[in-house]
Every structure is written in C-alpha cells, then in structure tokens.
Amino acid sequence: MRRDELIFRGGTGAIALLLIIVVVAIGVELARQSMLSIEHFGWRFWQTDVWNPVAGEFGARPFIWGTLYSSVLALLIAAPISLGIAIYISELCPAWLQRPLVFLTELLAAIPSIVYGLWGIFILVPFVRQLQIATPDWMRSIPLFSGPPLGVGMLSAGLILAIMVIPFSSSIAREVLRSVPQAQREGAYALGATRWEAIRMALFYARTGIVGAVMLGFGRALGETMAVTMVIGNNPQISLSLFAPQYTMAAVLANEFAEAAEDLYLHALVEIGLVLFVITLIVNVISRAFIWSMGRQRRPRASRAAAAVRVGA
Amino acid sequence: MRNQIRRFVSHAVVVLCGLSVLLALIPLALILFYVISQGVSSLSWAFFSEMPRPVGEAGGGMANSIAGTLIVVAVGALFAIPVGVVSGIYAAEYAGTRLAGSVRFAADTLNGVPSIVIGVFVYGIAVLPFRRFSALAGGLALGIMMIPLIMRTTEELLRLVPTTLKEGALALGATRGRAVFTVVLPAALPGIMTGILLALARIAGETAPLLFTSFNNRFFTTDVRQPVSTLTVQVFTYAISPYQDWHRQAWAGALVLVLIVFSCSLVARLATARMERLRRGA
Numbered sequence: 247m248r249r250d251e252l253i254f255r256g257g258t259g260a261i262a263l264l265l266i267i268v269v270v271a272i273g274v275e276l277a278r279q280s281m282l283s284i285e286h287f288g289w290r291f292w293q294t295d296v297w298n299p300v301a302g303e304f305g306a307r308p309f310i311w312g313t314l315y316s317s318v319l320a321l322l323i324a325a326p327i328s329l330g331i332a333i334y335i336s337e338l339c340p341a342w343l344q345r346p347l348v349f350l351t352e353l354l355a356a357i358p359s360i361v362y363g364l365w366g367i368f369i370l371v372p373f374v375r376q377l378q379i380a381t382p383d384w385m386r387s388i389p390l391f392s393g394p395p396l397g398v399g400m401l402s403a404g405l406i407l408a409i410m411v412i413p414f415s416s417s418i419a420r421e422v423l424r425s426v427p428q429a430q431r432e433g434a435y436a437l438g439a440t441r442w443e444a445i446r447m448a449l450f451y452a453r454t455g456i457v458g459a460v461m462l463g464f465g466r467a468l469g470e471t472m473a474v475t476m477v478i479g480n481n482p483q484i485s486l487s488l489f490a491p492q493y494t495m496a497a498v499l500a501n502e503f504a505e506a507a508e509d510l511y512l513h514a515l516v517e518i519g520l521v522l523f524v525i526t527l528i529v530n531v532i533s534r535a536f537i538w539s540m541g542r543q544r545r546p547r548a549s550r551a552a553a554a555v556r557v558g559a
Numbered sequence: 560m561r562n563q564i565r566r567f568v569s570h571a572v573v574v575l576c577g578l579s580v581l582l583a584l585i586p587l588a589l590i591l592f593y594v595i596s597q598g599v600s601s602l603s604w605a606f607f608s609e610m611p612r613p614v615g616e617a618g619g620g621m622a623n624s625i626a627g628t629l630i631v632v633a634v635g636a637l638f639a640i641p642v643g644v645v646s647g648i649y650a651a652e653y654a655g656t657r658l659a660g661s662v663r664f665a666a667d668t669l670n671g672v673p674s675i676v677i678g679v680f681v682y683g684i685a686v687l688p689f690r691r692f693s694a695l696a697g698g699l700a701l702g703i704m705m706i707p708l709i710m711r712t713t714e715e716l717l718r719l720v721p722t723t724l725k726e727g728a729l730a731l732g733a734t735r736g737r738a739v740f741t742v743v744l745p746a747a748l749p750g751i752m753t754g755i756l757l758a759l760a761r762i763a764g765e766t767a768p769l770l771f772t773s774f775n776n777r778f779f780t781t782d783v784r785q786p787v788s789t790l791t792v793q794v795f796t797y798a799i800s801p802y803q804d805w806h807r808q809a810w811a812g813a814l815v816l817v818l819i820v821f822s823c824s825l826v827a828r829l830a831t832a833r834m835e836r837l838r839r840g841a
Contacts, residue, residue, distance in 0.1 A: 254736035255649075259658055262646035265665040265710065268703060272672065272680045279683045330579025338573055339580075347580065349828070354587045356820050358764025360791045361813045364798045365590045368597075368806070409586045416583070440569035462671075469673025471767040476798065496675045496767070503679065504771040519679040523672060530671035 272523065280517035282510055291517065297482040297493075299502070304514040306521075308482040312400075312492040313522070316474060317467035319404030319488075324411040324467075325460045331412070332419035332459075337445050348417075355413035363476035366406045371397040371477055374405070378489055393489040398479035401488040406477055407467045415463035422455030422540055423448060458536025465529040469522060471496040495522045591817075598814025601807035606815075610779060611793075614802055621812055623779040627694065627787040631773050632763050634698025634783060639705035640755060646706070647713025647751075648739060654718075663714075666707035677703055678768035686772060692786035697773025701762045708761070712754030716747040749834055753827045760823030764816055766791035790816055 277284075283291060287304060294305030335347050375397030385391045393399075426448045434444040449456065479491020480501060495518045506512040605620045612619030646666075650659045677700050685696035720743050728738035744751075774786040775796060790812050797809035 248734070250734040250736060254734070254739070255653065257736075258645050258649035258652070261642055262649040262658065262662045262710075264642055265646055265662050265669065265706060268706070269665045269668050269672075271684075272676070275680050275683045276676070279679075279687075327579040327582055330576040331583055333572075334576035334580050338576055350584060350587060352824065353821065354583065356761070356824050357590060358766070358791065358816050358820060360764065360766040360794050360798075361590065361594060361817055364794060364809055364813050365593055367798055369589065369593055409583075412583050440565050442569035442572040443565070445572070465671055469671075469675065471673065471675040472795065476795075496673060499675050499679060500767055500770055503682070504774065516679055516683070519676050523676045526671055526673055526676075527668060530668065534667055 273520075276516055276520040276523055280513045280520050283513035283517045286510060287514075291514070292521075295482075295484060297498075299506070299508075299511050299514075302510070304510075306495075306514070306518055308484050309493055309495040309498050309518060310521070311484045312478065312482075312494040313468055313496070315400060315492070316403045316407055316478065316494055317464055319400065320407030320411055320467045321460065321464050323404060323408035324415060324463060327408075328412050328415035328419055328460070328463065329456065331416040332423055332456075333445055333449075335416075336420050336423040337448070338441075348420075351413045351416055354409070355417070359410070359470065359472040362406055362410055362473040366402060366473055366477040370406060371402050374399075374402045377401075389486045390488055392487045393485070395489065396479065396491060398477055399487075399489050399491045400478065400485075403474050403478040403492075403494075404488070406473045407470055410470060410473060411463040411467050414466055415459050418459035418462060418537065419456050422452045422459055422537065425455070425540060426451045452540060454536045455540030458533040458538075458540065461529060461533035461536065465526050465533060468529065469496055469526050471500050475500045495519075594810065594813050594817050597807075597810035598817075601811040602814055606808075606811050611777065611808075614805070617804055619808070621788075621790065621793055621808065621815075623776065624788040624790045624793040624812070625815075626779065626781065627773070627776070628763060628790045630694050630781065630783065630787060631697040631701060631769065631789055632759060634695060635701030635705055635762060636755075636759060637698070637702075639702035639709060639758075642702075643706045643709025643755075643758075644713050644751065647710040648717065648744070650710065650714040651717035652735070652739060662710075666710050669703070670707040670711075673767075674700075674704060674765055675767040675770075678770060678772055681768065681772050691784070692772065692774035694773050694780075694783040694785065694787040697769045697787065697789070698783070700768035700772045701765060704765065704768065705758045705762050708758040709751075709755055712758070713747070713751050716750040716754070717743060719750075720746045749830065753830045756823050757827050760820045760827075764791060764820050766795055770795075 283304070291304060291306050292310065293307060294303075295307050296303045296305045297308060331347075331351065335344060335351075339347065375395050378391075378395030378397070378401075381391055381395075430451055431444045431448055434447045439447070474494055475497040478494060478497060480493050480497060481491040482493045482498070483490065485492060499515055499519055499522075503512075503515050506515055603620075605618055607620060607625060608622055609618070609620035610622055611624075646662060650662055653659050681696050681700040681703070685699050686692055724746060725738050725743050728742040729735070733741070769789050769792050773789060773792070775792050776786045776788045780787055794809045794812040794816070797805040797812070800806075
C-alpha cells in the first residue's frame with residue numbers, strides 16, 4: 247500500500263474508531279460511577295420496593311416495573327396501529343396519497359419529546375382524568391382500574407408513549423413490507439386470493455422484519471424520558487392499576503439526578519442508568535438483527551430498510 | 560357464502576388499516592392545534608428579546624434560553640460534524656472491512672442509547688471532574704447523539720455517488736484521499752448537508768441530556784464554561800411549575816421549538832425533492 251493511502255486509511259479509521267470508543271466508554275463509565283451502589287446493595291437493589299433517599303433506602307424495583315409496564319402498554323396500543331398504517335401506506339392507499347401520509351407520520355416523529363410532555367400535562371392528562379371519573383364502579387373494583395382518578399399515571403404514560411412510538415415502528419414496518427417481492431402478492435392474487443389474503447401472505451413473508459420493527463419501537467419506549475416524566479405521576483410504587491401514578495427508570499434520573507448530593511445516592515441513580523443502558527442495548531441489537539436478516543434476502547431494499555432505521559431512530 | 564365471508568373480511572381489514580392511519584393523525588392534529596393556538600397568543604417580540612421575569616411579574620421572554628440553545632447546539636455540531644462525516648467516509652470507502660462493520664454497529668447502538676443515559680455519561684466525564692455544569696458539557700452530550708446520525712447519512716450518500724467519478728480521479732493520478740475529498744465528497748455534499756440539518760433540528764429539541772449537563776441559568780451568558788439555559792429545559796421548568804404565566808411561556812417555547820424542527824424538515828424535504836429531480840433529469 248502506498249504511504250498516502252495508509253495515511254488516509256489510518257486517519258479516517260482512527261476517527262471512525264471513536265464511535266466504538268464512545269459506546270464502550272459509556273458502559274465503563276456508568277459501571278465505574280455506580281460501583282458504590284453495586285457493592286453496597288448487590289442484588290438487593292433490584293429486589294426491594296422502598297425508594298427513600300433521605301433515609302438512605304434505595305430499592306429500585308418500582309422503576310423497573312414502571313419502565314416495563316409503560317413500555318409494554320405502549321407496545322400493545324402502538325403495534326396494531328403501526329402495522330395498520332404500514333399496510334395501508336405500502337399496500338392499500340392510492341399512489342398520490344402515499345407521500346403525504348409518509349410526510350405526516352414523519353412529522354409525528356419530529357415533534358420534540360418535551361412538546362409531547364407539555365401537551366400531555368395540559369391536554370391529555372385532564373382528558374384521561376375525565377375518562378377515569380366516567381369509569382363505572384364495577385370496573386373500578388378490578389385491580390386494573392382501581393384508585394382515585396388523578397389523570398397522571400400509567401394510562402397517560404402508555405398513551406403518550408404509544409403516540410411517540412407509532413411513527414418509528416410504522417416507518418420500519420413499511421420498509422420491511424416493501425422488501426417483500428411483488429411476485430409473492432401476484433402469486434396469491436393469481437390463486438384467487440382476496441386483498442387481505444394477499445396481504446397476509448406478505449405479512450407472513452415479512453414476519454421477522456415486522457417483529458424487529460415493533461421491538462425497535464419497544465426499545466424507544468423503554469428509554470423515553472421527558473414526556474413520560476411529565477405524565478406518569480412520579481410515584482415509586484408497584485401497582486397493576488392503569489390509574490395509579492408510578493415511576494420509570496428514565497424519569498427518576500431526570501427528576502433526581504441533578505439533586506443527588508451524596509455519593510451513594512448518585513451511584514444508585516447511575517446504576518439505574520447502567521441497567522437501562524444494558525436493557526435498551528439488548529432490545530436494540532435483537533430487533534436490528536431481525537430487520538437485518540429480513541433485508542439480506544433482497545439486497546437493494548436492505549439499504550432502504552437500514553435508511554429507515556436511521557431516519558426513524 | 561364462504562366467498563362472501565372472505566370478501567367481507569378483506570373489506571374489514573382495509574377499513575381497519577385506514578382507521579389506524581386516522582387514529583395516528585388525530586394526536587398529530589391535536590398536538591399541532593394546541594401548540595399553535597396556545598403558543599401564538601403568548602408569543603410576542605418580547606419572547607425573543609427579553610429575559611425571564613420573576614414569578615408574579617407578567618411578561619418577559621426567553622432570550623437567554625434561545626441564545627443558550629444556539630450555543631449548546633453549535634458546540635455539539637462543532638465536533639460531531641467532522642467526526643460524523645469522516646467516520647462516514649471510512650465506512651463507505653472501506654465498506655467490507657471488519658472495522659467498518661463494527662463502526663456501523665457502534666453507530667446503531669449509540670443511536671439506540673436513551674438520551675438520558677447519554678446525559679448521565681457526560682455528567683460523569685465532563686461535569687463531575689470540574690464540579691460545574693457547563694454549556695460545553697451540554698454540547699458534548701448533544702454532539703454524541705449527533706455523530707451516529709451524521710455518520711450513517713454520509714455513508715449512505717457517498718455510496719450513491721457513481722464509482723466512475725472516483726475511478727476517473729484515480730486514473731488521473733489522484734491519491735485515494737484526494738479523490739474522496741475533492742471529487743466524491745463534493746458530489747454528495749448537498750445530501751450530506753441536508754442530513755446534517757435534520758440532525759441539528761432533532762438535537763435542538765432534546766431535553767433529557769441537558770438536564771444535568773448544561774443545567775439551567777437565569778441569566779444571559781455566552782461563556783461556555785458556565786451553566787446555560789436552553790429552550791427545552793426552560794419549557795420543562797415552566798411546564799411543571801404551578802404558575803399560569805409560566806405555562807403560557809412554556810407553550811410559546813414549545814411553538815418556537817416545533818417551528819424550528821418543522822422548518823428544518825421542510826427545507827430538507829424540498830432539498831431532497833430537488834436533488835431527486837436533478838438526478839432524474841441528468
């Protein structure tokens with residue numbers, strides 16, 4: 247290799263290496279800054295429910311619960327809708343409507359999280375409160391709907407997360423569906439399939455990619471901070487009720503991190519950040535592997551799906 | 560009979576899919592409606608020119624927060640753009656190498672890291688050691704979030720440049736570096752600029768990574784070693800406060816944020832549409 251080529255390759259490579267270093271550094275730094283808490287509490291940290299920093303009690307189980315509950319709730323709402331949107335845009339809608347619809351869903355993705363939160367506090371939460379007040383008594387006796395009608399709580403958080411996740415999941419599912427060979431559909435039609443039966447074939451063909459798209463949305467929901475912080479009520483408790491104010495890992499970081507004066511308190515919070523980092527990392531890697539395996543079947547479309555991941559995420 | 564059921568199911572699915580589109584557009588319309596209607600009434604020239612007033616005094620603005628957002632985003636862009644573009648060049652030029660694969664993986668991973676976690680990380684490396692919140696730390700957090708976006712855009716766009724261009728330059732005796740920087744990169748530049756614009760717009764709307772890096776500041780400052788107020792953090796502070804007047808300010812801030820983000824995406828969209836037309840015409 248010529249010298250100048252070596253310099254070019256080495257120079258750009260060294261800078262590219264920075265990305266890897268940053269990712270590793272995040273993991274190392276978070277682990278280092280949470281050492282005190284990890285050593286002091288061990289597994290107990292994730293097995294106890296009382297979070298009272300003033301008294302020196304740090305149990306992080308409510309946060310894991312809140313993060314998982316709100317994200318699963320968002321997923322349950324968002325997955326069918328995202329899939330419906332993806333099917334409508336890629337399979338059903340007239341050609342002239344395609345671009346405007348894509349643009350509108352992209353707008354939904356472009357709205358900053360803090361704006362969702364503001365809208366959530368002042369518009370969504372009062373609406374949810376009305377909904378809770380109107381809930382009939384026999385429903386209130388079910389644990390899922392128990393508790394006073396506060397407005398803030400798990401239901402509001404799940405709804406706002408669902409709205410935020412829909413554009414991501416739907417845009418990736420759309421690209422995945424587009425990578426299904428046209429012959430697949432034509433074959434189905436030739437055999438006399440109805441529209442839905444042809445779409446079902448396409449869905450089956452694209453199943454791994456669609457699971458990946460939904461999971462990527464789940465990963466988003468796990469780490470979403472501002473909007474959730476503003477509507478979930480920030481109460482560290484484990485409750486099955488959709489009406490109960492709860493707390494998430496990201497939200498406790500947003501609220502308490504700047505005020506954590508003692509070392510143990512700070513390390514406890516960083517440990518929550520570390521676990522959040524690891525969970526989202528695993529979810530993302532798995533979902534990207536799904537989407538990627540889908541794209542590999544047809545090369546040219548693969549880069550489109552990758553582009554969607556990039557633009558969407 | 561069976562065929563009728565099949566046809567009915569098919570129609571039902573079409574309707575359901577159309578409904579889900581509407582279902583997603585309702586919140587979009589509602590959010591835009593409230594941000595515009597609540598924001599416009601509170602937006603005035605004073606919002607851009609005046610400083611925040613203490614509680615109880617009506618009026619005032621967010622001049623310091625607007626300046627702060629510009630500063631923090633500029634600090635982030637200053638190092639994220641070169642790092643992102645150059646690593647994108649590497650990933651496109653040496654696409655098959657193991658390092659390129661790992662870098663791509665790292666970029667996707669970084670992209671998926673929750674923004675609040677980036678904030679915690681930067682707190683550990685840029686706030687704790689100096690015992691001080693600063694605009695620099697905030698910019699560092701935003702920059703880290705920008706790098707993967709810029710890198711992936713650069714890589715995709717460089718790959719779209721016809722290889723004949725580069726081969727021509729190489730045939731004329733240019734070194735690889737020279738061919739990339741003087742021939743290939745300029746050809747892809749409009750697209751890359753668009754990508755950077757989109758990344759800037761997205762990053763300007765971030766709140767979580769700034770909460771404990773650039774923190775907040777009641778005063779106007781251009782000193783990057785000082786904590787600084789930003790639009791997003793200020794909107795958050797005002798939104799969770801109990802004061803009506805501050806809520807109005809928060810809506811105005813949200814409107815400004817949405818305008819920034821939307822105008823950037825619109826410009827980017829128009830630019831890409833123009834480029835596509837040019838490419839098709841050529």
